[in-house]
Amino acid sequence: MNPRPSSADAGTPALSIRGLRTHFRTQSGLVKAVDGVDLDVAAGECLGVVGESGSGKSATFASVLGLVRPPGRIAGGSVRYFGRELVGLAPAEMRAIRGKEIAITLQDALTCLNPALRAGEQILETLRRHRGGEGGAALREEALRMLSLVGIPEPAARLKQYPHEFSGGMRQRVMIAIALACRPRLLIADEPTSALDVTIQAQVLELLAALRRELGMTLVLITHDLGVVAEQCERVAVMYAGQIVETGPTREVIDAPRHPYTRGLIASIPRLGETRRIRPIEGQVPDLVNLPDECRFLKRCPYARAACRTRVEMTGAGSGREVRCVRADELQEVPA
Amino acid sequence: MSAAAPYLVEARALTKTFDTRRGLVDRLFQRRDYLVRALHAVDFGIRRGETLGLIGESGCGKSTLARVLVRLEEPSAGRIVFDGEDITAAPAADLKRLRRRMQIVFQDPYTSLNPRQSVETIVGLPLAIHRGLSRRAARDEIVAMLERVGLGAAHLNRFAHQFSGGQRQRIGIARALIVKPEFVVCDEPVSALDVSIQAQILELLAELRRELGLTFLFIGHNLSVVGYVSDRIAVMYLGELVEVGTAAEVLAAPRHPYTQGLIAAVPRVTGRGANARVRARGEPASPLRPPAGCHFHPRCPHAMELCRAQAPRLREIEPGRTVACHLYDQGPG
Numbered sequence: 114m115n116p117r118p119s120s121a122d123a124g125t126p127a128l129s130i131r132g133l134r135t136h137f138r139t140q141s142g143l144v145k146a147v148d149g150v151d152l153d154v155a156a157g158e159c160l161g162v163v164g165e166s167g168s169g170k171s172a173t174f175a176s177v178l179g180l181v182r183p184p185g186r187i188a189g190g191s192v193r194y195f196g197r198e199l200v201g202l203a204p205a206e207m208r209a210i211r212g213k214e215i216a217i218t219l220q221d222a223l224t225c226l227n228p229a230l231r232a233g234e235q236i237l238e239t240l241r242r243h244r245g246g247e248g249g250a251a252l253r254e255e256a257l258r259m260l261s262l263v264g265i266p267e268p269a270a271r272l273k274q275y276p277h278e279f280s281g282g283m284r285q286r287v288m289i290a291i292a293l294a295c296r297p298r299l300l301i302a303d304e305p306t307s308a309l310d311v312t313i314q315a316q317v318l319e320l321l322a323a324l325r326r327e328l329g330m331t332l333v334l335i336t337h338d339l340g341v342v343a344e345q346c347e348r349v350a351v352m353y354a355g356q357i358v359e360t361g362p363t364r365e366v367i368d369a370p371r372h373p374y375t376r377g378l379i380a381s382i383p384r385l386g387e388t389r390r391i392r393p394i395e396g397q398v399p400d401l402v403n404l405p406d407e408c409r410f411l412k413r414c415p416y417a418r419a420a421c422r423t424r425v426e427m428t429g430a431g432s433g434r435e436v437r438c439v440r441a442d443e444l445q446e447v448p449a
Numbered sequence: 450m451s452a453a454a455p456y457l458v459e460a461r462a463l464t465k466t467f468d469t470r471r472g473l474v475d476r477l478f479q480r481r482d483y484l485v486r487a488l489h490a491v492d493f494g495i496r497r498g499e500t501l502g503l504i505g506e507s508g509c510g511k512s513t514l515a516r517v518l519v520r521l522e523e524p525s526a527g528r529i530v531f532d533g534e535d536i537t538a539a540p541a542a543d544l545k546r547l548r549r550r551m552q553i554v555f556q557d558p559y560t561s562l563n564p565r566q567s568v569e570t571i572v573g574l575p576l577a578i579h580r581g582l583s584r585r586a587a588r589d590e591i592v593a594m595l596e597r598v599g600l601g602a603a604h605l606n607r608f609a610h611q612f613s614g615g616q617r618q619r620i621g622i623a624r625a626l627i628v629k630p631e632f633v634v635c636d637e638p639v640s641a642l643d644v645s646i647q648a649q650i651l652e653l654l655a656e657l658r659r660e661l662g663l664t665f666l667f668i669g670h671n672l673s674v675v676g677y678v679s680d681r682i683a684v685m686y687l688g689e690l691v692e693v694g695t696a697a698e699v700l701a702a703p704r705h706p707y708t709q710g711l712i713a714a715v716p717r718v719t720g721r722g723a724n725a726r727v728r729a730r731g732e733p734a735s736p737l738r739p740p741a742g743c744h745f746h747p748r749c750p751h752a753m754e755l756c757r758a759q760a761p762r763l764r765e766i767e768p769g770r771t772v773a774c775h776l777y778d779q780g781p782g
Contacts, residue, residue, distance in 0.1 A: 165643035166614075280732055281507070310506035310670060312729040315714035337644060340716030367718060381648035383677035385715050386700045391677065393648035397613055 125196050127299050127331040128154040128177065133190035135169075135176045138183075142402040146172040146185070148355040151427065154299070156195075159325060159332040161346030161363060163339060163378070167398055168352040170335050174301045176200075178217055179207040194299070213243040216292035220304035222284035226276040232287050233272030236260070239294045259290040264320055282313035289320070296328060303335045318345060339382060343367055348433075351375050354399055354409040357427065361434030371436040371445065373414045408438070416440055416447075456494035456530070457664045458518065458551075458632055463491040463527035465510075465517050469737070485736045487513040489688045490527070492763065497631075500658065500665040502679030502696060504672060504711070506733060510688040511668045512556075515636045518666065519551050520544055531632070549579045552625035556637035558617030562609040568595070568620055569605040575628045594623045598653060615646035619653070626657065634666045639674060651678060672715050676700045684708045687736055687744040690763055694770035704772045706749045743775065751776055 135147035147169045154160045164170045175181050177192050179199065192199045194215060199207070219225045227235060236256040244252065253272075260268035263286040276284055285305060292300060302321060306314035322345060325332050334346055342349050342363055349366050351359040351374065359372040370376045377394035396413040408414070408421040420439050427435045430442075438444070465488040487510045495501045505511045516522040518529060520536065528537045536547055552575075555561035562571055569584065569591055576587040592602045598619040609617055618638060625633055635654065639647040655678065658665060669675040675682060675696075682699045684692040684707065692705040703709045710729030729748045734740050740747050746756040755775050763773040 165645060282732055310733075311672070311714045312506065312710055313732060314716075318716070338716060339644075340718050343718050344716045378645060379718065381645050382718060383648075383651070383673045384718060385673045385676060385712065386697075388677075388697075391648045391651065393652055394645040395649075397615065397646070398643075 129193040134188040137185040161342030161349040164352035169355040216297035454496040457497040459494040459530040461528040502675035505685035551632040552630040
């Protein structure tokens with residue numbers, strides 16, 4: 114289904130982020146929203162990125178796509194897409210990649226779609242930009258195919274409707290259709306189902322999984338819902354206060370979390386049909402302005418020691434896992 | 450059920466219809482589908498000290514039910530009974546007295562607090578209204594309440610925007626509880642919060658419930674959260690209750706196909722069962738044009754001829770479990 118010839122990409126990660134730093138200048142000071150993120154996404158895999166508000170998960174991927182606007186800027190680091198450096202790319206070059214190679218869907222489809230343009234027009238806009246050589250009729254045909262691909266009934270009638278005429282789940286599908294219109298090799302889905310009801314969420318997630326299989330697409334799923342990650346993603350990266358604090362195969366991270374924040378996150382979620390008490394993480398996320406160079410989870414961590422008052426790096430923890438905690442090895446023995 | 454506490458709150462055949470006609474044009478052309486039946490013949494009771502969880506998807510009428518129950522919205526038909534007293538048509542003077550006993554915590558801690566009022570004013574206002582206390586006289590009680598919800602005297606003169614979402618929800622809880630109500634409606638109180646903060650608020654509500662012997666109606670769309678806090682669960686679909694039972698039983702063995710679909714759709718941290726799912730197909734119909742017969746039939750994997758023609762009634766199919774579904778009919782009709 115993918116018209117693009119598969120190049121000699123084997124082994125090269127679809128996305129390779131190194132030392133990414135994205136800062137926002139605010140009245141109260143410099144906010145280091147993304148502060149030294151390293152992350153690889155293998156071609157064809159589904160990576161989950163988990164974190165709470167302000168953890169930097171959305172800012173990281175806005176940076177990948179060159180969507181950070183002043184007062185924000187990429188202060189350093191590198192983002193390689195199949196080996197090609199994206200940081201510092203001219204706007205025109207970035208536009209050629211965005212939408213065609215890498216696409217993004219955002220959480221709130223209502224505000225992301227243009228309310229004054231028919232759904233069909235918004236899909237055609239993307240198609241014309243990247244596949245303008247083809248005839249109008251062919252592109253309209255393709256727009257129609259995209260709408261049916263994402264499971265929108267009566268696509269021909271739907272093409273002529275405006276965003277407000279769609280339900281929340283249908284709007285999310287329209288946005289996914291726009292994102293998929295040019296068959297991107299990498300799709301970044303930022304909270305694709307957070308605004309949706311649970312039965313509709315299940316349908317959209319199933320759709321993303323099916324599209325990934327059919328189109329051989331690489332998927333980054335940004336979410337705050339560990340359940341979604343557990344069911345959809347092979348690997349997970351947990352973010353906290355602008356940094357990745359733990360990465361690894363999803364099952365292993367959830368069954369035996371190494372970072373105290375990951376542990377806390379898992380312990381604070383009520384599980385369906387289980388009566389075990391939840392344990393909240395005390396305190397709040399730190400203010401990202403003028404953060405000291407120490408473990409960011411320090412003030413909320415039940416295992417904090419004096420040793421945590423230094424800059425903490427990610428360290429390998431075996432079988433593809435990495436943790437940003439000086440006590441990760443000893444804590445392995447402490448029951449969660 | 451066995452000899453249990455008496456009902457503190459009862460809804461009896463509660464119906465609420467909204468007229469969506471905007472003006473002359475709609476009237477001239479006699480639009481037929483202008484009546485939204487937000488609630489239809491909703492019937493349940495909440496026993497003193499109990500937490501009843503109300504589950505349903507967007508637009509199913511959960512919040513309307515909350516607002517009608519505490520008379521922020523007038524019911525179109527049916528009765529509301531509070532502590533044995535029919536309050537369906539209680540006049541304003543009685544309502545003031547009643548609202549001291551029934552309070553509500555709203556979903557969005559960003560819009561439900563007045564940005565121009567200090568915490569002291571927000572939390573103190575119910576005291577001024579219901580007990581005529583001056584701010585000075587109320588201060589000790591306000592501080593004690595703030596401390597109870599994890600804030601303190603240092604926060605008295607701050608404004609809502611200076612707080613995080615979790616702290617704002619603590620302020621909303623303090624405002625609701627300061628008049629020592631017996632019944633509290635929590636309308637999606639943690640839906641806008643991050644998971645670690647959500648857990649803090651859930652634990653706070655659980656403590657307050659134990660200490661103060663509160664009766665809760667806890668509304669939510671997250672089944673894990675509602676299941677966690679509730680003794681019993683009521684499931685709502687397009688303005689009607691489709692299933693009511695103890696939380697443990699409803700979650701472990703849902704009877705109504707809609708409840709089954711809802712529970713199957715919840716992503717599990719355990720990551721199992723993701724593929725073998727009983728899915729509710731499609732989307733909820735518009736409450737302007739609910740399907741004939743059982744409202745759920747177009748999405749139901751078990752829909753029969755009868756379901757298209759006749760709406761099932763909510764009835765007890767086993768002790769403590771009521772379901773509105775023809776699958777559990779003893780015979781035709």
